[in-house]
Amino acid sequence: MPRLPYTFRGFIAPVFTPFNSRNSTLNLSVIPKYAQYLADNGVNGVLVNGTTGEGVSMTVSERKQVAEAWANAVKITKQHLMIQVGGTTFPDVIELVRKITPAFYFFLIV
Numbered sequence: 433m434p435r436l437p438y439t440f441r442g443f444i445a446p447v448f449t450p451f452n453s454r455n456s457t458l459n460l461s462v463i464p465k466y467a468q469y470l471a472d473n474g475v476n477g478v479l480v481n482g483t484t485g486e487g488v489s490m491t492v493s494e495r496k497q498v499a500e501a502w503a504n505a506v507k508i509t510k511q512h513l514m515i516q517v518g519g520t521t522f523p524d525v526i527e528l529v530r531k532i533t534p535a536f537y538f539f540l541i542v
Contacts, residue, residue: 449484
């Protein structure tokens with residue numbers, strides 16, 4: 433397997449997943465503003481569905497939606513994108529990798 437260079441330099445923020453307070457559904461509409469706020473303040477990378485803890489508490493569908501929303505946002509802000517795909521069941525991890533990998537260019541964390 434060829435070794436890929438890791439050339440990222442800067443700050444990566446572990447971002448929270450926005451939920452609506454009334455019904456606990458995803459609030460994806462705030463992600464572009466959130467990404468822009470971080471970029472404007474010198475954060476040039478984001479870690480999605482990772483260390484803040486809610487990633488493994490969401491359904492696979494929700495995790496895909498959040499990953500897609502961030503991927504679209506960073507196309508505009510030009511931030512580096514890392515997505516945590518590890519989970520409680522191996523089939524869920526495989527489903528996330530298959531869904532996310534062809535669509536975006538970033539690093540996956542398992």
